[in-house]
Amino acid sequence: MSSTRETMLDPFKTWKFLVSTITIKPIDVLVFLLKTTLAIFIVASISLFFYFAFSVQPRWLSSPICNNSQQKFIAKNSSSSQAYGRTNLSHIQFGIGGSAKTWNQRRRFCELWWRPNVCRGFVWLDEKPxxxxxxxxxxxxYKISEDTSRFKYTSWYGSRSAVRMARIVKESFELGLDNVRWFVMGDDDTLFFLENLLTVLNKYDHNQMYYIGGNSESVEQDVIHSYNMAYGGGGFAISYPLAAELVKVLDGCIDRYASFYGSDQKVQGCMSEIxxxxTKELGFHQLDIRGDPYGLLSAHPLAPLVSLHHLDYVQPVFPGMTRIGSLKKLITAYEKDPSRALQHSFCYDFKRNWSISVSWGYNVQLYPSLVTAKKLETAFSTxxxxxxxxxxxxTFNTRPVEKDPCERPVMYFLGxxxxxxxxxxxxxxxxxxxESAKECDKPDYSRAxxxxxFNVSSARLNPAIWRTAPRRQCCEVINSGEGVDSLRVEVKIRACHRFESVTPP
Structure with a gap:
C-alpha cells in the first residue's frame, strides 16, 4: 500500500506505472481513428451547408415569396420606392365610375381636382355621353365599359351598374399603361386632394399587395355592407401586384357575390378570397351623412385630407355659397398648405377665459369659457x-348642438x-x-x-410629419388680454413644446 502511494506521488514513476499496466491493441487504435474521421466529416458537412445557405442566399431565402404575376411586375416596373424614387401622379391610374346620364352634371366635381396632361386614367361610362x-x-x-349582361346580379334594392363599376379596376389594368404603381378608384362625385393622396400612398411599398381606403361614417352602412371594406365613393387604392391578382378572380367574384349591393362590396369579396x-386611412371620406357637414369638418381626424364624397347630398361646406363655389374656396386654402387642410388645433386665452378651436382652412369656433380638450375634439352632430x-x-364620437345659444361657440368661416x-x-x-339672430345676451358672450x-398664422406643414407618431399641433393667442383690438384675434399654430398640453386651470 505504501509503495503504491509513493509511486502515485512521483510523476515519472506514475507514467511508468501506467505504461506497464495498460495494453493497447492495434484494432482499438483503428476503430478510434475511423470514428474520429467520421465525426470530422460530419461536422465539416454541416458547416458547409450553413455557409452556403446563409452566405450565398438562394432566392427563396433572400426574396419575398411572390407569385409569377408579382415577379413579372417587379422585373418590368422595378422594385421599391427607395430605389426608384417616390410615387408621383404619373404612377397612379385613376378609374372613375360614372354614368352618361349624369356625367355632364357630375364632371364639375372631377374638374376641381383633375389635372389635364398630368393625371392618368379615365371616367368609365355605360355609353357615350x-x-x-x-x-x-x-x-x-372617358371610356365606355364592356357589356356586363352575362353577369349575375340579385340584390333586390340595388342597381346592375354595380357590376360594371366593379369591373373598372379589371378594365383599367388590361389597358396595360406603363409604370403604374397604384390603381385609385372613385366615383364621379368624389373630390380627391392629390398631394395628400400621394402623401398617404408613399407610406406604403407599392410592390406589396395593398388595398387602402376608409369605412363609412354611418354605422348602419358598415353593418349592412362591411366593416372590412374600403368604400368606393371615398375612393380606394390598389397596388399593382394586388391588381394583378384581383383581375384573375374578379369576374368569378362578381357572380359568387351576386347578392351584394355595391361594386366596392364585390371587390372586397374578392379581397377576402385573396x-x-x-388598410384603413382616416383621410378617405365616404361622407355617408345627410345634412350639414360642418360638425364633421370642424373636428377632422389627425390624418391628411384625401377625399370627400356625396357632395351633392350634403349642404355646401360654407354657408351662403353654392356647392361648387364653396369647394373652390376650400381648395384655395388647401393649395396653400395641403398637409394642414382641416387639421384641428385648439388653445386657451386665459386672460379672457376663452377657448378657441381651429379647423385650418375651414373655420374657427370661439367659446367664451374654458372648455376641456376632450369636448373640443368631439364633432358636433350637425x-x-x-x-x-x-x-x-x-364611427366617431359626436356631441349634440346645445339648444341654449349661450352654450354654443361663436362661428367664423374662412375668408x-x-x-x-x-x-x-x-x-x-x-x-x-x-348666427346673429341666435346671440346670447350674457356679458361674457357679448364680448366674444x-x-x-380671426387671423391664423402657421408654418407650412411638412408632409413627412405623417410618417411619424401623430400629434395634434398646438396654438397660442398672440394678442391676448385687455387693451388690444377687440375686433380681431391673432392666433399662431405651431408644433407643441415638450410637456405642453391643452389643460385648463
Missing part, C-alpha cells in the same frame, strides 16, 4: 346617418388664405352673420361676439 365630343379639356377623358385586408336620417350611431414670408401661411376667418375676425 351627350355632347361627348365637345367636353372641355379640363374634364377627364386574403388581403383593407348631420344625420345616411340610410335612416337618424342621429347616429357613427381668405395666402402665403406670406415664404413658407408661412395666413388664413383669415370671418364671423358667420347667419364683438370679435369679427
Amino acid at each position: 351627350p355632347n361627348g365630343e365637345n367636353l372641355p379639356p379640363t374634364s377627364p377623358p 386574403g388581403v385586408p383593407a 348631420f344625420q346617418s345616411w340610410r335612416t336620417w337618424s342621429s347616429g350611431p357613427f 381668405s388664405a395666402e402665403r406670406v414670408n415664404g413658407d408661412t401661411t395666413l388664413t383669415t376667418y370671418v364671423r358667420n352673420v347667419e 361676439v364683438a370679435v369679427q375676425f
Whole structure:
C-alpha cells in the first residue's frame, strides 16, 4: 500500500506505472481513428451547408415569396420606392365610375381636382355621353365599359351598374399603361386632394399587395355592407401586384357575390378570397351623412385630407355659397398648405377665459369659457346617418348642438388664405352673420361676439410629419388680454413644446 502511494506521488514513476499496466491493441487504435474521421466529416458537412445557405442566399431565402404575376411586375416596373424614387401622379391610374346620364352634371366635381396632361386614367361610362365630343379639356377623358349582361346580379334594392363599376379596376389594368404603381378608384362625385393622396400612398411599398381606403361614417352602412371594406365613393387604392391578382378572380367574384349591393362590396369579396385586408386611412371620406357637414369638418381626424364624397347630398361646406363655389374656396386654402387642410388645433386665452378651436382652412369656433380638450375634439352632430336620417350611431364620437345659444361657440368661416414670408401661411376667418339672430345676451358672450375676425398664422406643414407618431399641433393667442383690438384675434399654430398640453386651470 505504501509503495503504491509513493509511486502515485512521483510523476515519472506514475507514467511508468501506467505504461506497464495498460495494453493497447492495434484494432482499438483503428476503430478510434475511423470514428474520429467520421465525426470530422460530419461536422465539416454541416458547416458547409450553413455557409452556403446563409452566405450565398438562394432566392427563396433572400426574396419575398411572390407569385409569377408579382415577379413579372417587379422585373418590368422595378422594385421599391427607395430605389426608384417616390410615387408621383404619373404612377397612379385613376378609374372613375360614372354614368352618361349624369356625367355632364357630375364632371364639375372631377374638374376641381383633375389635372389635364398630368393625371392618368379615365371616367368609365355605360355609353357615350351627350355632347361627348365637345367636353372641355379640363374634364377627364372617358371610356365606355364592356357589356356586363352575362353577369349575375340579385340584390333586390340595388342597381346592375354595380357590376360594371366593379369591373373598372379589371378594365383599367388590361389597358396595360406603363409604370403604374397604384390603381385609385372613385366615383364621379368624389373630390380627391392629390398631394395628400400621394402623401398617404408613399407610406406604403407599392410592390406589396395593398388595398387602402376608409369605412363609412354611418354605422348602419358598415353593418349592412362591411366593416372590412374600403368604400368606393371615398375612393380606394390598389397596388399593382394586388391588381394583378384581383383581375384573375374578379369576374368569378362578381357572380359568387351576386347578392351584394355595391361594386366596392364585390371587390372586397374578392379581397377576402385573396386574403388581403383593407388598410384603413382616416383621410378617405365616404361622407355617408345627410345634412350639414360642418360638425364633421370642424373636428377632422389627425390624418391628411384625401377625399370627400356625396357632395351633392350634403349642404355646401360654407354657408351662403353654392356647392361648387364653396369647394373652390376650400381648395384655395388647401393649395396653400395641403398637409394642414382641416387639421384641428385648439388653445386657451386665459386672460379672457376663452377657448378657441381651429379647423385650418375651414373655420374657427370661439367659446367664451374654458372648455376641456376632450369636448373640443368631439364633432358636433350637425348631420344625420345616411340610410335612416337618424342621429347616429357613427364611427366617431359626436356631441349634440346645445339648444341654449349661450352654450354654443361663436362661428367664423374662412375668408381668405395666402402665403406670406415664404413658407408661412395666413388664413383669415370671418364671423358667420347667419348666427346673429341666435346671440346670447350674457356679458361674457357679448364680448366674444364683438370679435369679427380671426387671423391664423402657421408654418407650412411638412408632409413627412405623417410618417411619424401623430400629434395634434398646438396654438397660442398672440394678442391676448385687455387693451388690444377687440375686433380681431391673432392666433399662431405651431408644433407643441415638450410637456405642453391643452389643460385648463
